[in-house]
Amino acid sequence: MDNNFARFKAFYKTASLWSGTLLGLEQFGLSNFNFDHLEDKESLDLPVIPQGTLLGKRAEYFFRFCVEQSNNYDLVLSNVQVFKGKITIGELDYIIRHKRTNATIHVELVYKFYIYNPTITSDKKTKILQELNKYQGPNGRDNLVRKLEHLKNQQLPLLYAPETNKLLKGYHIDVTQIKQKVCFLAHVFIPHQFWSHKFEYINKSSIVGYYYRYQAFAKAETTHSYFLPEKYAWKMLPQELPTSYTFNEILELTKESLQRGFAPLIWMQLLESKTFESFFVVK
Incomplete structure (x- = not known):
């Protein structure tokens, strides 16, 4: 397998955050696509x-x-922009059509990195919202429930706006015949002690690593090799990079990154087995 195909495969093997329907949002996983002819x-x-x-x-x-x-x-x-006069009121990510059935689907794409924080409590009324609220971005500025609500209340309804209807008619697309789905891809990182925890509502295959609080990481010194991937490479499988760091070096870089407000993703290569572990360090 050449390197380009390996990179492509790494993307399309990304797990959907859930299967079926969650809070009324139907998932469109990358597994729907058939790439057998590319093998x-x-x-x-x-x-x-x-x-x-x-x-x-x-x-x-x-x-x-x-x-x-x-x-x-x-x-x-x-990436169809919808205008009201000269003002952009939103964008449709994708409209795709099944070749055999002719079924037309509007797909909104989401690609996220979340940490699962079991200590988060909320005033959400239902058990499912309380649980989903525990998924947040590594820097604490993103939240799964907010994103789901934005999809339901803002992004998906755009399809039925008068301006969208008029726009799509120009492409001979009947809005009433379009089904809506979301392709919600995610990499989830959990606390070490939650590896055997039964996670409700999400696909276990979306859990790809763990995370440390900084104070705990500072006490977890090893002789393993550490790598600091650029953010664009976060979706890739952990691998050796041109620059490796010792524990003390990576600890200092982690401290500097957190002071700037960014939780770093770290790849750790185990000394003997040469296998990798992937984790975030958060405040």
Whole structure:
């Protein structure tokens, strides 16, 4: 398998955060795409992504590439901006069509990194919202429940706005015949002691690592090798990078990163087995 195909496969193997429907949002997993015809392909030209492109935007390039490379879906439209006069009122991520059934689907893509914080309490009324509220971004500025509510109340309803209806008619697309789904991909990191915990509502396959509080990490010195991937590489499988760090070096870099307000993702390569562990260090 060439390197490009390996990178592509690393993306399309990303787990959906849940299966089926969650809070009325139906999942469209990357497993819906059929890539069997690519397995023996010697080379694959990945999308050209401008340097400095944010992680979420990189995922958009790859999702579009998934549609285009699949043998069971066609891309109808992508990143369609909807205007009211001269003001942008929103954007539709993707409209795709199944080649055999002709079923048309509006897909909103979400690509997130979450830590599961069991200590978070909330005034949410239902058990499911209280549990989902425990998933937050590593820097504490993002929250799963807020994102789900934004999808339900803002992003998906845009399809039925008069301006969208008029726009899609120009492409001979009947809004009433479109089904809506979300492709909600996530990498979840949990506390060490929760490895045997039964997580409700989410796919266990989306759990890819753990996280330390800084004070706990400072006491977890090892002789292993540490690597600090750039954010664009967070979605990749842990691997050796050109620069490795000792524990004391990575601890200092972690401290500096947290002082700037950014929780770093760290890849640790075990000394004897050469296998990797992936974890965040948070405040």
